[in-house]
Amino acid sequence: MSAIHIRRSRTGRAFLGLAALGLAAMDLVVKTLVVVTMADGRTADLGLFNLRLHYNTGVAFSLGSSLSPWVVVAATAVIVAGIAVFLFRSVPGYNRLSRVGAAVLLGGAMGNLIDRLDGAGVVDYLHTGWFPTFNLADVFVVGGVGLLILGYLRPPAKPRSGD
Template sequence: MSAPAERTAGGRSGSIRSRTVILSGAALLAATDLASKWVAEKTLTVGESMGNGPVDIRLFYNTGVAFSLGADLPPWTVATATGLIIVVLAGFLLASAPTMTGLARVGAALLLGGALGNFVDRLDGRGVVDFLHSGWFPTFNLADVFVTVGAALLVLGAFRGPGEEDPG
């Protein structure tokens, strides 16, 4: 069903359903990310590496944000700033949810889930747990993958017209 048809045919229930899809997906993805970080911390010590493929597993703590920007700032400053950004982002995504395509909703859930996973991980003051290491790119985690893929899907979904709507 296209977004305009959902607004008229589904009305309020369509709006609630689209927001629920994003929030429940984001919660599941954040939990998956946090579980993977827990496993990495229980399995490795800082600097230890496992694997010899294109991506190996190496524990690292990032006290900054993307690419360690702001790593010299107090942890509470980074946590507060990212928390405020997530609140604004969540408000925008949830307000926009009823008019999004299914692809955009998947992107929104990925983006929000990744952001929440990294935010919760940051709250202990040690920084975000990163453990996926390629050697040619900064070490990252599942939340970073979710954010990147989610942003791309959100943009792609925004460019899809109502006639190209996918179920979801």
């Protein structure tokens, strides 16, 4: 393994970890602000969507909401851990777009997992009226998957002279 490959592996993994932690923190700060400002049941109309506090005790689209919160937490933790291991092993071979997608996906998954740990469910607050209420972490997960797919579809970069 060349020194360049090792450096790229470390850089890619460091970027993935730090960016994911930063995005998860951003998600948790926004959720905290929503809980503090909207706990009284108010709704803020922002045109395309409303801000409305909702606790989702299940997973996507409230699936599993009848299960014990700790079953949902444990299952979510196993899934997020599996995604994290896969991404940390794979990211050195990713192009920039896929690396960003991996970080965004993992950040969203971590944000929702951490939010779920108190047993109350995930704080959702983006309400459209025509789609289930969701949050910034959900946007990160979906956007991250989209960026990963676009990165896979993108043709590989041409080697630079001297590589």
